[in-house]
Amino acid sequence: MKWWSVLVVACAACVQPAVLDVGEELDVRAAYSREPALWPAPVLDAGIEHRELGLVPRRKASDDPVLKAREELGELLFFDARLSGTGQMACASCHDAELGFSDGRATSFGKDFLPLPRNAPSLWNTGLRKSWFWDGRASSLEEQASMVWANPREMDTTPEKVTAALASSRGYRERFAAAFGSEEANATQALTALAAYEQTLVSDGSSAFDNFLEGDHAALSDAQLRGLHLFRTKARCINCHNGPLLSDDQFHNVGLTYYGRELQDLGRYVHTKDPADVGKFRTPSLRNLGRTGPYMHNGQFDLDGVLNMYNAGMPRITPKGDQVHDPLFPKKSPLLQPLQLTDEEKADLKEFLLSLTERRRRVRAPELPVVGDV
Numbered sequence: 001m002k003w004w005s006v007l008v009v010a011c012a013a014c015v016q017p018a019v020l021d022v023g024e025e026l027d028v029r030a031a032y033s034r035e036p037a038l039w040p041a042p043v044l045d046a047g048i049e050h051r052e053l054g055l056v057p058r059r060k061a062s063d064d065p066v067l068k069a070r071e072e073l074g075e076l077l078f079f080d081a082r083l084s085g086t087g088q089m090a091c092a093s094c095h096d097a098e099l100g101f102s103d104g105r106a107t108s109f110g111k112d113f114l115p116l117p118r119n120a121p122s123l124w125n126t127g128l129r130k131s132w133f134w135d136g137r138a139s140s141l142e143e144q145a146s147m148v149w150a151n152p153r154e155m156d157t158t159p160e161k162v163t164a165a166l167a168s169s170r171g172y173r174e175r176f177a178a179a180f181g182s183e184e185a186n187a188t189q190a191l192t193a194l195a196a197y198e199q200t201l202v203s204d205g206s207s208a209f210d211n212f213l214e215g216d217h218a219a220l221s222d223a224q225l226r227g228l229h230l231f232r233t234k235a236r237c238i239n240c241h242n243g244p245l246l247s248d249d250q251f252h253n254v255g256l257t258y259y260g261r262e263l264q265d266l267g268r269y270v271h272t273k274d275p276a277d278v279g280k281f282r283t284p285s286l287r288n289l290g291r292t293g294p295y296m297h298n299g300q301f302d303l304d305g306v307l308n309m310y311n312a313g314m315p316r317i318t319p320k321g322d323q324v325h326d327p328l329f330p331k332k333s334p335l336l337q338p339l340q341l342t343d344e345e346k347a348d349l350k351e352f353l354l355s356l357t358e359r360r361r362r363v364r365a366p367e368l369p370v371v372g373d374v
Contacts, residue, residue: 051242056203066288071179074197094120097363100291119299127199141195156193159187171369172363208355227352253279255314257330269355279330290357313338
């Protein structure tokens with residue numbers, strides 16, 4: 001890997017004005033066939049740190065037998081619906097390995113196959129995040145899983161029920177002994193093992209964009225290169241979708257709160273109770289975007305719909321009547337502005353976004369240990 005393939009971080013104040021036109025004035029292929037530090041300067045709003053797009057750090061398979069045992073145990077737990085209160089749901093129920101560790105639905109099914117309110121985010125590169133859920137209410141992978149266990153609309157279980165199920169299985173006890181040095185399985189260790197497995201879900205660098213970053217400058221088509229330039233300039237995507245994960249891991253109100261309407265979701269405010277957080281949701285990673293639709297926190301949009309909305313500056317949020325003085329009335333991020341992209345530019349941008357999709361990896365569910373064989 002070339003030294004320039006890694007993330008380039010530069011001071012926003014040092015960024016030179018960008019070339020906005022993607023026509024004859026700029027030879028896009030020549031401009032982007034250099035190391036990223038020499039790419040055309042991005043269009044960034046004031047106060048936005050320049051975090052260049054780059055490769056996700058590769059994760060080598062561990063040669064530590066204890067860590068490997070924990071990862072293997074975590075994979076079993078990830079697929080085991082018997083840990084849930086009804087025996088219906090596993091982590092894999094909403095995070096299907098062959099659907100980008102999402103589930104392809106607008107919103108997932110929960111307990112008793114009733115719909116949940118939010119779209120299941122992809123778990124690719126989840127171990128590289130700073131917080132979890134669309135609203136960031138979990139501060140660790142272990143906490144995220146424990147919240148899903150406890151949610152009565154999801155797995156609806158308790159640490160005691162999980163511990164009892166695991167303790168009743170000779171196969172699980174043996175695996176806990178290998179992973180933690182004791183057959184006395186418990187829910188806390190189960191969460192540690194789940195987190196160890198989820199940390200293995202890392203991009204493999206097989207996308208066309210990654211190949212381009214690695215030095216194969218024929219890996220992207222002309223349309224995809226024009227889309228890359230648009231992404232970093234006129235389309236303003238890089239303000240929020242930056243760095244190796246193409247996400248700033250921050251929270252923004254993009255105008256989809258549906259305040260006072262059927263699909264209302266107050267977003268991060270539900271967790272923080274800060275009125276400034278009404279309608280804010282995490283910036284999703286765009287990696288493997290081609291397999292993780294539909295999009296947005298409520299899964300209401302396909303990719304063309306998302307591009308059309310961003311091109312329009314997202315929905316206009318205007319208070320009416322009593323809402324004028326409502327302290328919780330959502331305020332859309334000022335980063336959202338009409339883009340005036342042409343149909344051809346939207347098509348190029350879409351082609352670039354699809355170049356972030358990695359090769360399909362077939363994941364076979366593991367054979368689970370027998371439960372109840374004491």
